Amino acid sequence: MTTHQVVSTAPAYREPSHWALTPDRSQLLVADASGNALFMYDPRTGALLGHKRIADPYQIGYTPDNRYFVVNALRLDFVDVYDGATLELVKRFKPGRWPSHLDFSPDSRWSFNSMQNSDTLVSLDLTTMTERWCVKAGTTPAGVLWLNGRVLVCLMGEGGIVEVDPIKGGITRWQKTGDGAHNIFLDEQRHILYVSNRGPGQTSLTALDPITLKPIRAYPIPGGPDDIAIAPDGKIWIAQRFAESVAVLDPETGDYTTIPVGRSPHGIFLSTMLKQKGQVTAERLR
């Protein structure tokens, strides 16, 4: 039975942000950037299993083949590539200012990392450990998502998303979503893209058609909506960064309830995601 109540709280050092599930699904890794640590929790119970000290992990993710674990160190301007099995540092890149979000090509060859304070999107070749290209994506890029052979990037400063050609790095499309477009997600059936818009002013979640990129509907969500997750009942769980709450949105009606959770909720992992086939990631909600 769902009570929408906090049932337990597990410790971290400072401010936990994004998460990644280990390939064997036994550990939920949570990045604690200012604590310089990666915390490991039981993805079923939330119990703390341990932690590893690594530099400034903000956005994190395993390559689709699980060979590498890539970390965007936003404060320190590093993109660190760790061995996926041992979490030992393999290569450190300094591709721009404030590495923010990341995603990978399905064949695991390339990573795409947004540089929030350089206004660029950078692509790294993980087979040669070299930088492939760096393109001016637009003002203050954040969320990154590989979709249908293209890379979508949220532009906070321009209130929308751009589509980038992953081969040459050219911008092929642009779509307005809302002020402060921050992060982007694809639903389980690959039918809808969601973009969280963090303001200024009215903040919202925009639903888009993943093929045409045209907006389908906008949901006003206060409190700086950030990461989302979709429950099996279709409800969308949304972190309200600046309202210390998680909103649970019914996408049919647009109604939502809120759950007070504590300071700065960021990434959202639902234990039901463990039932998903294939790699479980924060942005591809399948």
Place this chain on the structure above:
Amino acid sequence: MQSLDRLFSIIAGYMDQWAVLPVLYYFHWMAWDDLAFDWCLICVYGLFAVLVTYAICVPLELWRPVERWPDKKAVAVDVLYTLLNRVGVVPIVTFVLFYQVQTWATGFLVERGFIPPTLESLVPFLLGRPMLTFLIYALILDFADYWRHRLSHSFRWWYALHALHHAQRQMSFWSDDRNHLIDDTISFLWFFVIGLIIGIPPLQFPLLVLALKFVESLSHANIRLSFGPLEWLLVSPRFHRFHHGLRAAGRNSCNYASVFPVWDIMFRTADFRDEYLPTGDARAPEALATGSYVAQQATGLKLFWQALGKSWASLGIGRAA
């Protein structure tokens, strides 16, 4: 406490969304989006601290004042100091500078293969015990503040700056933030280094930090109040008033602790006499006591410069061969 914290976040969130972010976006500084919320939170907490201090200390000062003053003109400038220090630009600038330097220092160390520890990583027992962690941070910082304060009474040039704080004859709960900007800068650097070493989280314990600031404000209040048998545990208005007493001004003072008197007991500078002395510094120029904000700052600077010259001269610096 959690619901209060949530209320502050909601207020800060509105402030951020409707007042600060539009400015940042206008000037294309939206990369600071995340930190802008923290700036708002600092202002909200600061404002709340001032309101709570006001709500508690005003009735107490009316109820049991040590002194009654014909007018409170000299207090007015202390109100300005408080607002600038707790709600205005000073805490935000401090936060931004601390963030930048901490980031730079961490990056420098990480590139050399060393990840700076936090207190909880050095003492794993503290993980998940935020109250205890906070108490240890508070003890470390208060210990550091004891020595900063004691040294500010020991060096001629430093006391020339600190005299501004001591010159107030109408000492009230507003007087805690009454400091020369250079003195504030030295304090800032002092805590900066310690904060970097122990990896202090600037915004992890804001409510508790405000509780400590409340103790400091209360200790300056014009109240006939001691904590009786608990006097050794927390700095009371009586204990700190003795430090501000006319007899204690200058380079041979006592009761230097800001929050925990244990440091004064440990280093034999505590004086628990049950007396409520008149405050002020008889040797300080009148401008430091009753001048405007600008006059106080200018006079403090002049005194500092003169004292610095004397200190250099005493060291033989600047003399002709």
